[in-house]
Amino acid sequence: MKKINKPRLSGWIITSILLLAIISLISPQQLPVVIYKLSLITLAAVLGYWLDRSLFPKARPDQYLCDEGDVTAKNRYPVSRGDQRVFSAIMIRRALIVAAVCIAVAIGL
Numbered sequence: 391m392k393k394i395n396k397p398r399l400s401g402w403i404i405t406s407i408l409l410l411a412i413i414s415l416i417s418p419q420q421l422p423v424v425i426y427k428l429s430l431i432t433l434a435a436v437l438g439y440w441l442d443r444s445l446f447p448k449a450r451p452d453q454y455l456c457d458e459g460d461v462t463a464k465n466r467y468p469v470s471r472g473d474q475r476v477f478s479a480i481m482i483r484r485a486l487i488v489a490a491v492c493i494a495v496a497i498g499l
Contacts (some may be wrong), residue, residue, distance in 0.1 A: 438491030442484045
């Protein structure tokens with residue numbers, strides 16, 4: 391019998407749906423505002439990602455991953471030998487840019 395895997399973050403998805411239901415029961419006039427703010431934050435995350443890609447076109451994280459033929463470890467994203475720090479710095483840079491754009495949009499709300 392094959393085990394059925396739950397989607398990742400399924401607990402958070404259920405919690406979000408329950409909270410939206412509570413908002414719609416307690417204060418239904420606020421539901422469009424919540425959806426509006428969530429859509430702006432989602433748009434900000436996408437904008438932050440594309441901002442990182444356009445600002446640093448030659449420093450993308452995927453260029454530091456091993457080719458499929460070079461994979462010896464069972465890591466999900468195997469990094470080329472010696473490039474672990476650069477890969478980590480690039481991932482942190484991308485996360486900071488996306489976070490900064492999301493915070494800027496959220497503060498502007």
